[in-house]
Amino acid sequence: MPSTAEHNWIQDYLNVLQHQRQLSAHSIDAYRRDLAELAQFAQSRExxxxxxxxxxxxxxxxxxxxxxxxxxxxxxSSWRGFYRWLADQISLPANPVDGIKAPKKVQSLPKALGADDAVQLVSARGSDTASALANRAMFELLYSSGLRVSELVSLDLQDASNATYRSAGWVDFAQAEVRVTGKGNKQRIVPVGQAAIDALKDWLAIRPTLIQQEIHALFLNERGRRMSVRSVQLRLKAHAQIVGIPSDVHPHVLRHSFASHVLQSSGDLRAVQEMLGHRSIAATQVYTALDFQHLAAVYDASHPRAKK
Structure with a gap:
């Protein structure tokens, strides 16, 4: 058996990947680049x-x-696989890549609108058609209570829990709160702001004029069926473009905006966790970074020594 210095083990391994494992040419090229970097690092060493x-x-x-x-x-992964194969060819004390992990992926911050843009987006009044009133009620409620869009479209007119129907959630107007069923079938109660209450009442006043094929659903489309997640997404995106919000707005942006703005005002991370329905506080802590972004922006705009 030739020594590792005299033998081109990398080329042998690439031949195995190509002819025995029959990897694609694209994959072979990726392995070749990764292993060439390994060889360059080793230089004259075996x-x-x-x-x-x-x-x-x-x-x-x-x-x-x-x-x-x-x-x-x-x-x-490329280097680990190579050394695993090499250990079958010659004696190795251990795979030198075992135990080495890649750096953690930097978690991207959720996209959130500024408070002024968020208020402008949800409060902009269109016509008094059923579609426009439904839109305003949905958008106000998304931002008011930080709901997931799936939770929003699952809401019913009221608690219709009886022998034949069980409601996933409803708005309690007397208490100004909404009960929703979130991930893991976990229920939670979230406050609803007055602006959202008013928009919901406007929608409910016109709702009876629609054909109601799904009588329990709070939000109906033009065909009288429960509003779908996709419909809410498309309606919100179109509305944002009309209002002039430059960002690519989708329902989760309003949820992120709700969390960020409540945290900025209150500093109560636990309360935001409860309102969002996060099982772990770690999922909510990402909004503290958004809060710092807000503080940093204020500092950069106002402090005389902050200008670069």
Whole structure:
């Protein structure tokens, strides 16, 4: 058996990937680039002599170069697979890539509208048609209570729980709150603001004039059926363009805006967690970064020494 210095193990491995595992040409090229980087790092040293600490150093180098965590994870997978194969060809003390993990993917912040844009979006009045009144009631409620769009379209006129029907949620006008069934079939109660209450009452005043094929549904489309998630998405996007909001607005943007604005005003992360229906506080903590973005923007705009 030739030594690792005399033998081109990388080419042998690529041949195995191509002819035995029959990977695509695109995949082979990706492996070739990853392993060429490994060989360049080793320089005159034998690949089999590289240690766990050597591979840690190489991983740190590619991370420092600005490579994304996803790309680094792919390289580690390529190197790990190569050493796993090499261990079947020659004696290796251990796979030097085992135990090395790619850096965690940076969590992107949820997209949220500024308070002025959010209020402008949901309060803009169109015509008094049934479709326009339904839109305003839905958009106000999404922003007022931070509902998921799936929760919104599942709402009924009232608690119709009886022997034949069980409601997923409803608005309690007397208490100014909405009861919804969220993920994991978990129910929660969230306050509803007066603007949303007024918009809902306007919608309910015209709702009886529609053909009602689904009598329990709070929100109906033009055919008298329960409003779908897709319909709400399309209606909100079109409304945002009419109002002049430059962002690509979808229902979850209003949920993010609700959470961000409540947190900015109250600083009560636990309360926001409860209103959003998050099982873990960790899912809600991302909004603290949004809050800091707001503080940083205020600082940059107002502090005399903040200008770059």
């Amino acid at each position: 690949l089999a002599s590289l240690s766990y600490f050597d591979l840690r150093r190489l991983t740190s180098q590619v991370h420092a170069s600005g490579l994304s965590p996803r790309s680094i994870a792919r390289k580690l």
